[in-house]
Amino acid sequence: MLGYWKYLEKSDPEIYSMIQKEEHRQQSMLGMIASENHASPAVLVAAGSCLTNKYAEGLPGKRYYGGCEHVDEVEELAIERCKELFGCEHANVQPHSGTQANMAVYFSQLEPGDNVLAMNLSHGGHLSHGFNINFSGKLYNFFSYGVKRDSETIDYDQMSELAKEHKPKLIVCGASAYPRTINFEKIVQIAHENGARVLADIAHIAGLVCTGLHPDPIPSCEFVTSTTHKTLRGPRAGTIMCKKEYTKTINSAVFPGMQGGPLCHVIAAKAVAFAEAIRPDFKEYAKQIINNCQALAEALLSKGFRLCTGGTDNHLVLVDLRSYNEKLTGAQVETWLHDAGIVVNKNLIPYDTRKATETSGVRIGTPALTTRGMKESHMEQIAEWIDLVLASEGDEKVVSNIRNDTIALCRQYPIPG
């Protein structure tokens, strides 16, 4: 594969150099976007392989093209590993992304105009859970539950009331910016009392779920979707897990319902990532993500920051900047921290009064730095740097000094591979 790089360098120096620059950016900055990670070299090689050349519409053994004997083996292995990893009855590993995994479940269960209940985007939900300009919000009639004003945890009573009132066909749970565990059994109970099924979207927390470090939706929920590139640390893609009885409807919703040919190279990379996550050391990794996040939370709290829900159970914290300094916006803080070498994203906090392009919060996650081998003491150090940058309101000197420190830390903990 190294030969491929030389080839690219010669044949397309522009793209080659952009990829080189991106690699350098990742190596030299502290990546704390909660939805990002560093996939292993094995995953990267599989995703960059000649499998991208193969058309394989259909499922293993039932393809619409010849020459599928090897990609059939790859996809069968990916399915088996996904089932083993999550303990699910059926898996479809073809969705190109998390959003498309959700789309396939919707297509399998809903007609346009049907009622669906999902978490409010501005309380931590996801675009594909009914945002008005996303396909989901355009096609279906979404109602949303949120978090309680005081505890900022999911308001299961509100969910129950909305389910009674609107009788949705599907209740969607799972979030992109929620620092606490989700009670899947309670959601299933609410759904079943009201004749609904449940889709648990574990895009963010899959790596914690498959290692037993977050409550498991597989036994109780009819459908579970995930991305494979967040805490699971695989290639950028999606996967669907479901009860056996939904095998046919899910498979046909993916193809021909929603996609054409599967990305065989990415399916191979998913298989590699599933195998990595089955290994015992992945559980150590997942535990360290949480330990690091709790160390980060404690350190930020001790510097006077307020965290939504008061802390974290998982891989991310949601910082409410208002009590630290009323004037700060997430957008401003994102830029300052970026200049200091710490990459986070602005994020709405529940009941935010600012716009999504400004926000009163930032979301900070530990999966990627944990992959680099960083531990609790490094999180304390990073919290200190965050405090210094924000206390100085982005003072150029302070920022550039900390930039030197973050470069030094990055050098000590290179991205594996």
Ligand SMILES: *Cc1c(COP(=O)(O)O)cnc(C)c1O
């Ligand atoms: C990231 C995410 C997705 C979608 O992932 P894409 O691969 O970007 O489409 C879906 N649901 C939730 C909750 C997510 O956090």
